[in-house]
Amino acid sequence: MKKIVPLLVLTLIFVSGCNQKNKRNLTKDILPPKAEKKPVNLEKHGDIRVDNYFWMNERDHPEVIDYLERENDYYNKLTEHTKDFQTTLFEEMKGRIKEDDASVPYKRNGYWYYGRYEKNKGYPIYCRKKDSLNSEEIILFDNNVMAEGQAYFKQAGYSISEDNTMAAFGIDLVSRRKYTIQFKNLVTGELLDEKIENTTGAAVWANDNKTVYYSRKDEETLRSNQIFKHILGTSPEDDQLVFQEDDETFNTFVYKTKSRKFIVIGSSSTLTSEYQFTTADDSVGDFKMLQKRERGLEYSIAHYGEEFYILTNMDNATNFKLMKTSETATEKENWTEVIPHRENVLLEDVDIFKDFLVVSERTNGLNKIHIKRWDGSEDYYLPFDNETYTAYTGTNVDFDTEILRYGYNALNTPSSVIDFNMVTKEKEVKKEQEVLGGTFDKDNYIMERIWATARDGVKVPVSLVYHKDTKKNGEAPLLQYAYGSYGNTIDPSFSSIRLSLLDRGFIYAIAHVRGGEYLGRQWYEDGKLLKKKNTFTDFIDVSKYLIANDYTSEEHLYASGGSAGGLLMGVIINMAPELYHGVIASVPFVDVVTTMLDDSIPLTTGEYDEWGNPNVKEYYDYMKSYSPYDNAFAKAYPNLFVTTGYHDSQVQYWEPAKWVAKLREHHTGDNQILFYCDMESGHGGASGRFESLKEVAKDYAFLLDLENIDK
Known part of the structure; x- marks a missing residue:
């Protein structure tokens, strides 16, 4: 019997792997949408860039909408075999979260303020109590009622007048971060007519x-x-x-x-x-x-x-x-x-x-x-x-x-x-924080902080967490994450959602690359402007270190980043595609040169001190040398999942849409390039407490499917 049990296990694993491969083989007959090429010459400093997909910049054009919908349809067909697993992941992640939760009250000007959630409701309820926490609860705003009938809803907090009788609050119904300020009389409950757009x-x-x-x-x-x-x-x-x-x-x-x-x-x-x-x-x-x-x-x-x-x-x-x-x-x-x-x-x-x-x-x-x-x-x-x-x-x-x-x-x-x-x-x-479900024990998870040596000799810190049963033998799947811009530091914080990866054998690593401020202000200065490439090479060198030290291997290494971190993803698959089995790029900033030359696009001019002003040739040349869209050439890319929001005000939807079209044009391998555009959301994703978990479930299903894990 001692020899039969391992054999049965191996057989089950083999059958499961074959089933997964068969599911993927069935999708090979489904062809990705083909984006029409309409060349536009973009000239600056005597340099001409040909953009075949510039036409996607025209928001609300029927041809653009049609293309995005065809991409979404292609994504849905290719991931149909993971839909039930996505639902399982969603319910699993949701099941760890205390639904009837509340923030810790704080006292201001005679009132205790707090927010709370109710079971089976996706939005917060903002409340206060006068003088004592034993006083009667006063509901200021019930976002569940306010969000009824809206595809998207976001309240930008609230501000209370000094006499405690009036509240001003902002509402966004589009996910474009354009809020309408309204006023509520907290004595009568009346909503004033005046609105500031x-x-x-x-x-x-x-x-x-x-x-x-x-x-x-x-x-x-x-x-x-x-x-x-x-x-x-x-x-x-x-x-x-x-x-x-x-x-x-x-x-x-x-x-x-x-x-x-x-x-x-x-x-x-x-x-x-x-x-x-x-x-x-x-x-x-x-x-x-x-x-x-x-x-x-x-x-x-x-x-x-x-x-x-x-x-x-x-x-x-x-x-x-x-x-x-x-x-x-x-x-x-x-x-x-x-x-x-x-x-x-x-x-x-x-x-x-x-x-x-x-x-x-x-x-x-x-x-x-x-x-x-x-x-x-x-x-x-x-x-x-x-x-x-x-x-x-x-x-x-x-x-x-x-x-x-x-x-x-x-x-x-x-x-x-x-x-x-x-x-x-x-x-x-x-x-x-309560982690529901009855299985969580922090002693089951191991944390480490290690230091990888970058190509210029600088030591790059990496924070890791993994289940104690996960072996560091080079075969564990590992998800490496980073951001690396604007001096934003990604601290090593807890996530109950992440347990769905850790409990399935994944190692999770945060690469504290240059461009953030993890090691002080100079760490940021060394990852911006004409030193921006340090961010990218730090990430790649961390990947090589993790592989060399048996945390994972090229067949099991995955990378993820969003926004400016999505730019990072775009660069690493151009510079070192062979290192990664799969990459998730969320709302990625990938058409760097074109965007930074267009001062009508939100946020562009304020970004010059971060990326450089491409109207100056030195910065133009440097930007062009790493811009993912401008450097998408013939090569075998990793499996790729790209997401965006149609109403995104920070990274416009057309950047990832154009990028995916160009990647498909030049991709020489068999790996899948998937793209999904949420037609209702913006940069921050879906609204509602749990709707965002459905997006995470898509990401995790993509990774786990590549590892032949379906339960």
């Missing part, structure tokens, strides 16, 4: 309870370029323009300081920032410049007492330092140092309390929360002893409190919300 969704109340400041977007580019003032009871057409940002590389925004003393207008680009302020008691709104913009000078502000606290890179403080200045003398020559610049510590944020300053830092890639008394009598760090983890300060709206709220999780540890007493050093866990 084409905004960012955020609204800021002055202290008179009737004046509201908001940001309006440019209709074409969707750049937030104007700050308006609205008076309740008046027509939005009569709103006063308070500030206009004419520099097309900047966005503008407005907010109220935590002290509730000032209304602040900010302007920012990738490298430069500027703030102006007025007292929140002044409904006239005469704004004073805090520090005028200087190219390369970045700063952000907080207010406490009679001083502004300024996080800045002034005087080559690459990793930032903390300064302060009187609210009556705000120019940089008046700034004095609170926390100096440190070469090995990235200063990310501060939270100010009456007796304490809390500093969010990053050292050697790890989050640190540094607590200091203003009088200097205490100075300590919150203790975290894991090899890799994520920690962050939470919602801290009160100045006069000893309690710091923070969050903590790790790749194998669900999220916790913790209240920490900064005086007694006692902590109270307010909430631990």
